[in-house]
Amino acid sequence: MRIVKLNAIDSTNSYLKTLYNTESIDDYTAVLAENQTKGRGQMGAVWDSEASKNLTFSMFKELHDYKLEEAFYVSIVTSLAIIKTLKTLSIPKLSVKWPNDILSADKKICGVLIENVIKQAINASIIGIGLNVNQVVFKNLPKASSLKLISGKHFDIDELVITIINNLKGYFLLLKDEKYDVLKNEYESYLFRKNKPSTFKNAEGIMFSGFIKSVSNSGKLQVLLEDDILKEYDLKEITLLY
Template identity: 65%
Template sequence: MHIIKLDAIDSTNSFLKEMIYAQEVADYTIVVAQHQTNGRGQMGTTWDSDRGKNLMFSMFKDLSAYVVEFPFYISMAVSLAIFKTLKALCIPHLSIKWPNDILSADKKICGILIENVIKNKLNSTVIGIGVNVNQTEFKNLPKASSLKNITGMHYDLDEILQTIIKHTKAYSLLLQQGNHEVVKNEYEANLFRKNKPSTFKNAKGDLFSGFIIGVTKYGKLQVLLEDEIVKKYDLKEITLMY
């Protein structure tokens, strides 16, 4: 495992992707930044962070030796690796908000951005992870929080990084061994608002009610609607209001 530590960079994902195309990169190469000037999240959102207070890194996972039929299992595995890391730190009321935000109660403490590299087939993936650790103020982000805000404790970023890597390797091994349902079942068991009446907004801006019951192997959210109808949605089609 090779860890590259940077003071400041536009995006650790972008840095790591440039490395991949320029040279051979070892499995589980990690790029960590004290500060990102253009950190990215899902759907083109930005990830703002105070310098040196949070854990921001990208991880290279070589998939060239495996057939990855359903890439969303990678997202589930990484989500669970972070979930397990934070649970060991006794962070309360943890859940995974589909597709891969980690919440404590209803506050976001971690985001994940996965960018797959395809060379004829899914060859590798770059996993960007941002964990709000020791930052205590989040201007204009009412749904954001941090480990320190939640527990009052100060955390060692390197220790959290090492634990996330350890659990990511363990869940990756489960997938490589074909234990896909084990990963999917654990992911679904920890889904935010699963089996609870929830309000959603569709792409047109219309609100509707339903119950989250799980995800498909393709990563679509399964929602139970009126008249016992189960509909499947992708990320661009639905927003969970909370």
């Protein structure tokens, strides 16, 4: 397991992508930054993290030997590895807010950004993980929390990254063995607000109600609407309000 530690970098995903394009790197190589100045989240969002207090890292995963039918299974594996890690730390009420935000109760503690390297197929993934660990103040972020705020304990960031990578290895083995149903069923068991009446906003800003039921193999959210209509939504098409 190779871990590159940096004092400061704009984005660990960008750094790892450049590394991949300029040299041969080993599977599960990770880049860990004490201070990430331009961390990126889903759909261009900025991941704001206090220096030296949180886990911000990216990991390279080779996927040549995987019969990967859908890229979303990389997201499933990543979400499950993070949840397994946090369960060992006794972090309560864990869930996945689709597609891969990790919550404790209704507070976001972890975000994921996956960038796939695609040639003729998915050759590799760069998995970026931002986990709020020892930060206790989140200005203008009422839905953010951290492991320390939740548990009252201080955590070793180096130990956390090793545990997450080891759990990723375990779940990627299941993916390599094509255990798609096992992975998808476990992921759906953690879906935030699954089978609960929820309010959503579509791309036009119109609000509507529905029940989150499941996720398609391609990663679309399946929502039960009025008149028993099951509709699928892509990430840009829907926002869960909570």
